[in-house]
Amino acid sequence: MSEGSDKQAEIALEQRHVDRVYARLDELRAEAAAMRDKSYEYGREATPEALNERDVMLHHANRTLQALNAESEGLVFGRLDTASGDAVHIGRLGIRDQRFDNLLVDWRAPMAAAFYQATPEHPENVVRRRVIRSSREQVVDVSDDLLDPDRAPEDMKVIGDGALMAALSRSRGETMRNIVATIQKEQDDAIRAPEGGVTEITGGPGTGKTAVALHRAAYLLYRDQRRLGGPGVLVVGPSPVFMSYISRVLPSMGEHNVELRALGEVLDGISTARVDEPRTAEIKGSSRMVKVLRRALRLPPPDEPGELRIFYRGAVLKLDAEELGAIRRRLNNKGVPPNKNRMKAADALLEALWQRACELADEHFRPDREELITEIGERIEFHRFLVAWWPALYPMQVLRWLSDPARLARAARKLLSAEEVDLLAKSWAELTEWTVADIALVDELRVLTGPPPKRREPVAEAEQPSTEAPRRPFNYDEYAHVVVDEAQDLSPMQWRMVGRRGKHASWTIVGDPVQSSWPDPAEADTARAEALGGQHSHRRFTLRTNYRNSAEIFEVAAEAVRDLVVPGDLPSAVRTTGVAPEVREVAEAELAGVTDEAVRELLARAEGTVGVITTMARRAEVASWLSGVGDPRLRVVGSLDAKGMEYDAVAVVDPEGLAAESSTGRRALYVALSRATQLLTVLEPR
Numbered sequence: 001m002s003e004g005s006d007k008q009a010e011i012a013l014e015q016r017h018v019d020r021v022y023a024r025l026d027e028l029r030a031e032a033a034a035m036r037d038k039s040y041e042y043g044r045e046a047t048p049e050a051l052n053e054r055d056v057m058l059h060h061a062n063r064t065l066q067a068l069n070a071e072s073e074g075l076v077f078g079r080l081d082t083a084s085g086d087a088v089h090i091g092r093l094g095i096r097d098q099r100f101d102n103l104l105v106d107w108r109a110p111m112a113a114a115f116y117q118a119t120p121e122h123p124e125n126v127v128r129r130r131v132i133r134s135s136r137e138q139v140v141d142v143s144d145d146l147l148d149p150d151r152a153p154e155d156m157k158v159i160g161d162g163a164l165m166a167a168l169s170r171s172r173g174e175t176m177r178n179i180v181a182t183i184q185k186e187q188d189d190a191i192r193a194p195e196g197g198v199t200e201i202t203g204g205p206g207t208g209k210t211a212v213a214l215h216r217a218a219y220l221l222y223r224d225q226r227r228l229g230g231p232g233v234l235v236v237g238p239s240p241v242f243m244s245y246i247s248r249v250l251p252s253m254g255e256h257n258v259e260l261r262a263l264g265e266v267l268d269g270i271s272t273a274r275v276d277e278p279r280t281a282e283i284k285g286s287s288r289m290v291k292v293l294r295r296a297l298r299l300p301p302p303d304e305p306g307e308l309r310i311f312y313r314g315a316v317l318k319l320d321a322e323e324l325g326a327i328r329r330r331l332n333n334k335g336v337p338p339n340k341n342r343m344k345a346a347d348a349l350l351e352a353l354w355q356r357a358c359e360l361a362d363e364h365f366r367p368d369r370e371e372l373i374t375e376i377g378e379r380i381e382f383h384r385f386l387v388a389w390w391p392a393l394y395p396m397q398v399l400r401w402l403s404d405p406a407r408l409a410r411a412a413r414k415l416l417s418a419e420e421v422d423l424l425a426k427s428w429a430e431l432t433e434w435t436v437a438d439i440a441l442v443d444e445l446r447v448l449t450g451p452p453p454k455r456r457e458p459v460a461e462a463e464q465p466s467t468e469a470p471r472r473p474f475n476y477d478e479y480a481h482v483v484v485d486e487a488q489d490l491s492p493m494q495w496r497m498v499g500r501r502g503k504h505a506s507w508t509i510v511g512d513p514v515q516s517s518w519p520d521p522a523e524a525d526t527a528r529a530e531a532l533g534g535q536h537s538h539r540r541f542t543l544r545t546n547y548r549n550s551a552e553i554f555e556v557a558a559e560a561v562r563d564l565v566v567p568g569d570l571p572s573a574v575r576t577t578g579v580a581p582e583v584r585e586v587a588e589a590e591l592a593g594v595t596d597e598a599v600r601e602l603l604a605r606a607e608g609t610v611g612v613i614t615t616m617a618r619r620a621e622v623a624s625w626l627s628g629v630g631d632p633r634l635r636v637v638g639s640l641d642a643k644g645m646e647y648d649a650v651a652v653v654d655p656e657g658l659a660a661e662s663s664t665g666r667r668a669l670y671v672a673l674s675r676a677t678q679l680l681t682v683l684e685p686r
Contacts, residue, residue: 006157007142014132015139017089018076021103022137024095025075036062075137076104078115079130083151090115108222116188123147128156184208190541191216195224195481197537198507204514204571205557205674206548210237210644213483213510217258220481231480232472233258234505236266236498238486238643240273259479263490264436266497267443268474270396275616275640276435278663280423282519284437285491287527288415293444296411297393298332300325302401305388310353310376315365317356317376319349324389327352337450338393345390350377392452395445399438403428440493443500446475479505486643487511489518492527499531507532514561514569515671517640519663546571548646553680556581557673560659560666581680588685592625595653598681602649603631606679611647612636613672615657622653639668642675650676653683 078090094106105112118126127148133141143160146152190212193199199216203209217233237243240262247260264272275281283289308319319327327348331341350373357367376382402408405425412421427435434442482502484490488511490498509528518524546554554573562570586594595612602610610631614622616638623636635647639658652658652672662668673680 007159074134081128083125108219127152187212195220196506200509200540203543206546207543209510228480233481234479235260235483241641242644267439272434274433274435280427281437283420285493287492292412315360317353339450393449395442440497443497481506483508485510488516495527495531546573549573550577552580561670583682585684591685606649608648609633610649612651613642614653615661649679651681
């Protein structure tokens with residue numbers, strides 16, 4: 001029989017098993033729906049026992065339906081043939097037949113581990129590993145690895161050259177696919193690492209760090225749903241573009257109890273993707289800002305009244321600015337958050353008025369302490385003064401006050417330079433929308449000010465929280481596990497913000513120091529250690545194989561940083577295409593037309609997505625050049641939005657500008673050049 005006939009026969013064999021799996025899946029869905037419907041009948045009796053039983057049944061039925069209705073594309077993706085003659089099929093869910101025999105083993109189950117861990121050197125009782133590729137419920141391809149030829153039956157068919165390289169060459173869509181069918185051993189070791197403590201996953205572009213982290217979250221939830229499922233899992237990434245890109249991975253594996261948030265979305269009630277100029281973002285992200293904000297809270301409000309004057313029984317009780325300042329300093333020195341100090345502020349003012357009354361006492365004016373404090377404390381003019389002198393503080397209000405350069409200079413004395421003060425004050429004076437760097441500062445102030453009175457802070461329309469009720473309380477901080485992607489880019493202030501959400505959590509930290517956009521790694525490392533709360537268990541996995549880029553593309557990307565890093569920090573690309581990247585030098589006046597031409601050419605040659613990456617400052621300009629293209633596969637992004645993304649083809653516009661706009665220079669260019677899987681064009685304006 002020819003190789004083609006063998007392959008078709010094996011595809012037909014797998015199709016019969018896949019048909020059985022989907023038929024059983026339909027039966028299980030029907031059973032779960034029937035359980036859900038039956039649960040409503042139990043509630044009709046309205047007894048506590050019946051209502052409790054109804055709730056338990058309904059919860060179980062809904063969870064089962066949610067898992068069974070998860071994305072079923074490629075539900076069955078693998079098969080193991082063991083030395084004992086058994087065939088084990090691997091998939092996204094675990095499914096048993098009516099006799100409770102395994103039709104499909106969940107990829108996270110211990111029985112499936114050999115699908116990822118077995119190698120020719122250590123076959124783990126596996127003779128043949130097969131990857132099954134499907135389109136919906138139709139098997140379209142199979143590809144085998146023969147791991148133990150000496151134990152293979154004579155009639156065993158071996159199809160293809162392995163699944164990984166075929167998977168690497170397929171075009172990318174709008175969202176990241178999960179990689180459960182092609183996880184490699186080095187990746188699987190990280191996915192199945194113990195849950196506790198900190199698991200760090202490092203590696204260069206294209207090594208699958210993000211996919212590994214997401215699959216690790218799914219694996220941990222599968223292994224310990226009771227402990228992790230209630231408190232939940234938080235995944236933090238660099239941008240909304242990136243979070244949208246990865247958003248389908250976990251639901252496709254049946255996991256829905258995971259929150260995905262970009263750094264600009266971590267703080268409840270505010271959502272932003274706007275970024276500062278790099279220099280401004282560096283100042284806002286510095287750990288020095290903690291002291292700046294603490295000092296800012298000790299300053300009087302901008303419209304502080306300079307004198308308290310009260311008429312009491314013929315006497316004038318007066319506290320001047322100097323006396324009021326002394327009272328404020330005494331209260332601030334107690335270290336209590338200002339919003340928790342408001343009652344003490346009232347008490348301190350009343351006590352000072354009593355002392356002034358004592359100084360004025362004579363035979364005609366004999367004040368009584370209790371009477372004076374009670375009477376003045378109930379007066380409307382006293383309360384009006386208190387509200388103006390010691391107002392309730394709201395984080396965004398405090399940050400807006402720092403747009404006053406003089407006020408900011410007082411708070412930043414000996415911490416920020418005059419140039420840094422001017423940059424910050426200007427950024428807040430021209431504020432139309434909060435930036436990603438501002439979010440961490442607002443979160444810091446949220447903690448430093450203490451809870452305000454129970455009313456909503458007046459915010460601009462763009463800052464209003466979603467109308468949907470939050471799944472958890474505002475600024476929930478009891479996640480069981482936190483995943484931080486592109487961790488090398490987090491500023492110290494952002495580490496403090498994320499750390500508050502994982503006070504009791506275990507962590508998965510994903511990143512690549514070579515791609516860092518934060519200029520002071522040591523400062524960020526200190527903040528990260530504080531955020532992780534002194535976790536004792538720390539394990540590190542380094543992924544060294546670049547599966548994304550062709551070797552030709554990665555050679556160009558690596559050249560941008562080769563003199564900045566040690567050789568071991570760069571991964572090895574395993575795939576060659578024979579297609580070299582194209583680098584063009586273009587006159588600035590011709591750049592718009594040449595960009596349009598180059599992008600149309602890439603769209604014609606590539607099957608999947610095409611990304612155009614340029615500086616953050618030129619993003620809108622470059623997008624306008626391509627407004628007439630009209631292909632939904634095209635994406636125009638700035639350098640920061642390109643973090644973590646991948647496209648079939650990429651045009652990098654103004655590479656020198658990319659390097660110049662970031663304080664990390666050519667590392668930013670390295671990121672942009674390593675986004676392409678198949679084709680790369682670089683356009684350098686003269």
